[in-house]
Amino acid sequence: MRLMADTKQADEQLDKRSEKQAARLAREMRNFAGSHGGSAEGQLAHIGRGRVRVALVGGNGEWGNLVAPSQAAARKAAELAGVTLHDDFDGDLAAKVRTGPYEWSRMAGIQVGGPSNG
Numbered sequence: 001m002r003l004m005a006d007t008k009q010a011d012e013q014l015d016k017r018s019e020k021q022a023a024r025l026a027r028e029m030r031n032f033a034g035s036h037g038g039s040a041e042g043q044l045a046h047i048g049r050g051r052v053r054v055a056l057v058g059g060n061g062e063w064g065n066l067v068a069p070s071q072a073a074a075r076k077a078a079e080l081a082g083v084t085l086h087d088d089f090d091g092d093l094a095a096k097v098r099t100g101p102y103e104w105s106r107m108a109g110i111q112v113g114g115p116s117n118g
Helices: 002-035 071-081 092-096 101-111
Strands: 040-048 051-058 063-068 084-086
Touching: 002 040, 002 051, 002 063, 002 071, 040 071, 040 092, 051 071, 063 071, 071 084
Parallel strands: 040 084
Antiparallel strands: 040 051, 051 063
16 A cells, blocks of 8 residues: 555656646746747657657747757647647648848758868
C-alpha cells in the first residue's frame, strides 16, 4: 500500500511540474505574440529525449523557437497562450514568415560561395 501512495504522490508532483512548465511557456508565447503583432501561430516538432521545439510565427512575420520538455506541455502552453498550432511548417504558416538580410546572407553563405565546412 505504501508504494502505491508514493507513486500517486509522485504522479501528482509530475502533473504540478508539467503545469508550471506549461504556464512558463505560455507566458513566453504571449510575450512573443505581444512583441510581434499581437498574435502568434506555431508548429511542434520532436527534437529528441522527449523535448519538443515550438516554432512560433508572430503576426508581423517575425519568428522564433522555444523548447518544451514534452509534447503535452507544449500543447497546454499553446492553449493557455491562445497560439494556434499547425500540423506542418509549410503552406500558409511558412508563407507568413518574414526573413531579413541576416537569414538571406546565412542561407546564401551556406549554399553558394560561403566558407567551407571543413
